[in-house]
Amino acid sequence: MEGAESFNFKLFRDCFASPLIEKSAQQPPGKSKKARGNGKMKSTSTPPTSLPQEPNDAEELAEFIDYITSEFFTSLPASLRTLNYTEWLNDSALQIYTPPLKSQVSSSLLNVLPPSINDSLVSYNFLPPHTTLEEFLTPVLNAYLTTLTTPPPPPSMSRNLATECEICSRSWIPLTYHHLIPKDVHTKAVKRGWHHEDQLQNVAWICRACHSFVHRIASNDELAREWYTIERLLGREDVRAFAVWVGRVRWKAS
Incomplete structure (x- = not known):
């Protein structure tokens, strides 16, 4: 087997x-x-x-x-x-x-x-x-x-598995979860056949800086259609360049 x-x-x-x-x-x-x-x-x-x-x-x-x-x-x-x-x-x-x-x-x-x-x-x-x-x-x-046939756990339960930003790899900053398929296009994504319902809650744990950057480079429709995995996002040159740059940004402990 x-x-x-x-x-x-x-x-x-x-x-x-x-x-x-x-x-x-x-x-x-x-x-x-x-x-x-x-x-x-x-x-x-x-x-x-x-x-x-x-x-x-x-x-x-x-x-x-x-x-x-x-x-x-x-x-x-x-x-x-x-x-x-x-x-x-x-x-x-x-x-x-x-x-x-x-x-x-x-x-x-x-x-x-x-x-x-x-x-x-x-x-x-x-x-x-x-x-x-x-x-x-x-x-x-x-x-x-x-x-x-039990659905996978909700996104909030996956937080303990993330130790660093999945884009820039910084481990010393708070992480947020990014819906890889934006929530406000879930209905459209299923209706148009972009994704199945069980994929709608897929998330990535990324820092706030990377989170904001991702939403700047593409609309929600584009994110849902084209950039719905971390691997796809990291396939973009602009995302990789931003990850290198922001990875150098460190601040002193408060």
């Missing part, structure tokens, strides 16, 4: 691990069962021979979680394995994955799972009595999709 799929696998594993860890902690000590699955893996992992019956058997439980997650995740459609917020928001076909999943969508995803998943969950006593596989796994899917 690479890129988005690798990231999503780790996220999916975390979502699947939660009910398994909770169930493992509730199981009384005793002899564990062996999996009845065929033992074939779609990854380099191999199914564990036994399930930990006490919560401190972390290594064995982790082995089982890796195995069962791989079996489940690699059975999902490719579009679901690589899904991200922007794709989900802007592709109506992907919005069938809006949580909580409709029963027909959940069933379509779970009906194609390999029998080894059900066999292993039953053998290891993870599937509660009178609970169907769909009832047990649908919350896992919903937890995974809820994380993927």
Whole structure:
């Protein structure tokens, strides 16, 4: 796995691990069962021979979680394995994955799972009595999709990541956040197809001097259409020249 799929696998594993860890902690000590699955893996992992019956058997439980997650995740459609917020928001076909999943969508995803998943969950006593596989796994899917379809944090929450002006690199002065797509053209930017809605709150943390300069060199429409990333702004010769100049401006501590 690479890129988005690798990231999503780790996220999916975390979502699947939660009910398994909770169930493992509730199981009384005793002899564990062996999996009845065929033992074939779609990854380099191999199914564990036994399930930990006490919560401190972390290594064995982790082995089982890796195995069962791989079996489940690699059975999902490719579009679901690589899904991200922007794709989900802007592709109506992907919005069938809006949580909580409709029963027909959940069933379509779970009906194609390999029998080894059900066999292993039953053998290891993870599937509660009178609970169907769909009832047990649908919350896992919903937890995974809820994380993927949650919008990124608002601009104010990104301030702690900025330590210097993103244009002039001065770190000893207060920073302000610049809406890379000016707020008063948000409606126009979406209507005219310049940007998707999830991009409207993109910001850059820059000093006041650079902030004022950016708004002097281009109108709000131009900023939205052409200069909507720091990389694009720094591609301008006048911005680079100003950054060099203002970077030399230092004042004494008050």
